[in-house]
Amino acid sequence: MSASFDFMSASAADKIAHLEARLNATLQPQSVHIDDDSAAHAGHAGAAAGSHYTVTIVAECFAGKARVARHRLVYDALAEEMRRGVHALAIRAYTPQEFAEQFE
Template sequence: MSEAFDFVNASAADKIAHLEARLNAALAAQSVHIDDDSAAHAGHAGAASGSHYTVTIVAECFAGRARVARHRLVYDALAEEMRRGVHALAIRAYTPQEFAEQFE
């Protein structure tokens, strides 16, 4: 992704598309779904539009890693965005096998 992306001033849809692209590129994700939860945090510090997200990501790179290590991979992939406007992430990180088991 290019440094030229203006995260702060982008539309909500463009922010989500950008975050998805970053996660897909960095983690070779099989699936990424992002919900913008910003409206639920209105009135709280850092609650600007497009600043609170729930990320559900399925990637093989999570295999054998504890939850904290998985979250670190996601935060590392979005480091620039965390400095430029993402205030909070709720992360659900699964291996493909774990994700499939939820629906058996």
């Protein structure tokens, strides 16, 4: 997805696809899943644009990093989107080993 992607006018599915593409290109995760939580925030600032998301991402690049450092990597990967349409982002960042231990 190019820098010319118009996040604010894109469909909900295109927004998620764009966010996933950015995270895949930047962090090369084993997996990434994004939920649009905007409906749960109806009436809250930013909700009208569909801009509340939960990201669950599993990537080796998180190994040895504290939670804040992991979140910074995700925010940095989505810096442009954070300025142009993403209002809120909940992040669940795991290493592959942590994810396997917790969910498998």
